[in-house]
């Protein structure tokens with residue numbers, strides 16, 4: 001697998017996954033990642049949209065909101081989004097401590113031997129100021145490192161500085177909320193800081209070919225791409241051998257072991273399902289199963305009914321479900337409330353709904369791991 005800017009934080013913890021002999025498994029973008037990618041595209045489009053002519057419908061669909069919600073979100077984004085060069089592909093060469101950029105979108109294809117590819121969400125040059133590297137973070141950020149210790153930001157700053165000849169760089173993390181507002185976290189790196197990062201990158205790249213698995217919380221927290229094939233996770237599966245499905249969970253040890261096994265088995269199954277599906281998609285004839293049936297990739301259609309006034313008139317009233325969610329209400333309030341008033345408005349609406357008996361609470365149980373010492377909410 002290839003060491004890249006986005007995986008540099010993982011490389012600081014474990015290098016095994018980046019070895020050339022560790023297979024690069026097919027990856028399918030999960031819906032959350034896809035939504036994040038679309039929001040990055042929306043931000044890129046806004047940076048490019050200097051004359052304000054980009055389609056609101058298109059931008060709203062990228063953001064995942066309605067076209068009515070979009071103007072308020074766009075106004076929030078424009079309050080912090082700077083001008084600059086969006087989506088810049090950089091390639092850092094640790095052996096020569098140099099970097100280059102490329103217009104190409106296919107980063108893996110363009111990468112030359114020994115280079116570390118990365119994408120900078122926004123690169124900003126200002127006279128007399130350090131070169132600026134912006135990284136947008138959208139969606140949940142449970143394990144986000146602060147700018148001062150953020151590995152991806154560090155290597156992107158290094159590459160940007162080496163490419164432009166700058167002696168200092170400023171890295172900015174923009175943690176972007178659903179309503180388009182952003183919390184900015186910055187770090188400024190001088191020439192000594194940049195030299196230290198270059199030294200670290202070169203050392204990690206040199207150690208990669210002989211590195212061994214170093215398991216830890218980063219295996220899952222930092223989305224290691226090799227979890228399904230890594231000997232460390234396989235060893236964990238062997239150390240906690242699968243029991244028949246009829247197993248009785250009769251102790252804390254057995255429960256903890258089964259919980260670990262379930263996580264590993266689900267992850268493994270997701271990986272092999274993706275591999276099976278990719279094979280079937282590229283082999284339309286499919287394969288024969290033991291019972292003589294043929295397994296093929298098929299496209300199925302599912303209808304949904306948009307509840308326009310005309311459609312509602314055709315449907316028996318008892319078939320129409322009338323319900324919404326707190327998330328949908330919150331989104332609508334954020335789009336329409338004056339700045340700073342959304343939270344109070346939301347509380348007011350929820351209190352009124354509660355008083356009207358419109359909020360139904362159901363309880364459900366699920367296993368949930370908490371860090372030791374942290375009490376249940």
Ligand code: SF4
Pocket residue numbers: 014015016017213214215216218219224225226227230231232233
């Ligand atoms: S699963 Fe963990 S130990 Fe294995 S390569 Fe990934 S980070 Fe390293």
